[in-house]
Amino acid sequence: MARSLADRLLPAPRNGGFRMEGYWVWCGSVVQGEDGRFHMFASRWPKRLPMHPGWLVASEIVRAVSDTPEGPYEFQEVVLPARGAEYWDGRSTHNPHIKKIGDSYVLYYMGSTHPFADVQPGEDYGLEDPRCIAARANKRVGIATSQSVFGPWERKDAPIxxxxxxxxxxxxxxxxxxxxxxxxxxxxxxxxxxxxxxxxxxxxxxxxxxxxxxxxxxxxxxxxxxxxxxxxxxxxxxxxxxxxxxxxxxxxxxxxxxxxxxxxxxxxxxxxxxxxxxxxxxxxRRVTWDDGEVQLMGNLERPFLLFQNGKPTHLFAATADGSGGFRNASNTWNMVIPIAPE
Structure with a gap:
């Protein structure tokens, strides 16, 4: 009988994955580009906002790159920035999931908008804020497409x-x-x-x-x-x-x-x-690092599997430090756990 996925998870590289100073980082999704390198599409939003629910009004999808699946990944560009409240995805892009389909790179994601002013530095913002309430109600799934992992990306006028x-x-x-x-x-x-x-x-x-x-x-x-x-x-x-x-x-x-x-x-x-x-x-959520430390992560979610030659080789997950839950995190990043063969 083949070993379960949980039994095949190897120690995670401490210096792998993707993080950015000054940002909450989440939702890692990886594809091998036409350049042979590994490109992570991730969500980020500024730390001047609370981790939750800051993403609802200020998340943007970015691209980072590494020579290996493990990383570390280096930030390259903002892929889907804010583009105005009149667009269905004009205020937040989140939950990226990248696929290579034929000759096209297809980026599935969640978009949202709201009709109010942006949250300003130092301004209070939380779950009861009208911007948060409207943005949550406007969450929809859409796609953006490109012939290259480097873009440009064509966004749709309506969600799918x-x-x-x-x-x-x-x-x-x-x-x-x-x-x-x-x-x-x-x-x-x-x-x-x-x-x-x-x-x-x-x-x-x-x-x-x-x-x-x-x-x-x-x-x-x-x-x-x-x-x-x-x-x-x-x-x-x-x-x-x-x-x-x-x-x-x-x-x-x-x-x-x-x-x-x-x-x-x-x-x-x-x-x-x-x-x-x-x-x-x-x-x-209990992770073994490649330096031998075993750590119970505050969060470990948004799982994504990288397949190579038809087999899953790496598990990517959004993770956080702290005692558990979004509000107790000081730092978030996308980590990677190698997977042993069956």
Whole structure:
């Protein structure tokens, strides 16, 4: 029997991954470019804002590069900057997930906007701020495309996954996780919330499909693909296997794999009906570094697998120091954990 993903995780390089002085860094997604180097698309926002919910109004997607998958990655450019409140993604771009599809680089992401003034230095900002409330309600999934990993990137005038009134995704769509099939068609797993008057429903996971990355994208089920009464998860990552699909995601409560905010591992024949593996834990927040230290990270989420020659070779994850939770972090960065062969 093949070893589980959790059992194959190797010590993490202490000096690997990607971080930036003065910024919160999150959401690492990596592709090998036409130059043979490894390009990480990540989210960042200034530390003058709180880590959470600063990302909702000031996140931007950037590109960093390394000669090796482990890094360290060096900042290169802002890929999707703010572009004005009148655009659906004009105030925040977040949750990048990069794919090479045929001759195109396709960047899936969450975008949002709000009609108010930007948060100024020294100004209070939190979850009850009108800018935060509006930005959360305006979260949508979209794509940007380029013929080169260096850009330029073409952004769309509308999201690919709008909300659907009366459905589980009537309030927002976010956290896109695309799986590309050999024929170029797409299975897209995503996070959603239902509109419930002055508030919103709990996190749910949906599935959509498209004949190509350009769309249109069709939601496959009327209900979430993970029953929300049993599966409280987010941050999905999905890939194709000989038997169907596999997925890893963040366990919000720890009720599925035994450790809060660690990762679950699930499988599906069709992308719509999912079950947990017999060993459901995909990874732990307890990390072993290459200098021998074992550390319980404050956060370890937004998992992304780098595949090389059809096999997963590295797990990337957004991580934070501190005692746990967004508000207790002093620093965040994207780390990388090498994966041993099966």
């Amino acid at each position: 996954l709008p909300t659907r009134p009366g459905r589980f995704d009537s309030f927002l769509t976010s956290n896109p996780a695309p799986c590309v099939h050999e024929d170029g068609s797409i299975l897209l797993i995503y996070k959603a919330r239902r509109y419930e008057g002055h508030t919103h429903g709990q996190m749910t996971i949906g599935a959509a499909s498209a004949d190509s990355f350009q769309g249109p994208y069709r939601v496959l089920t009327d209900e979430p693909v993970f029953p929300p009464d049993r599966f409280h998860i987010e941050d999905p990552y999905v890939w194709k296997t000989e038997d169907g699909y596999e997925l890893i995601a963040k366990d919000m409560e720890g009720t599925l794999c035994g450790e809060k905010h660690s990762g679950i591992h699930a499988y599906s024949a069709d992308g719509k009906s999912w079950s947990l593996f017999e060993q459901p834990k995909a990874y732990s």
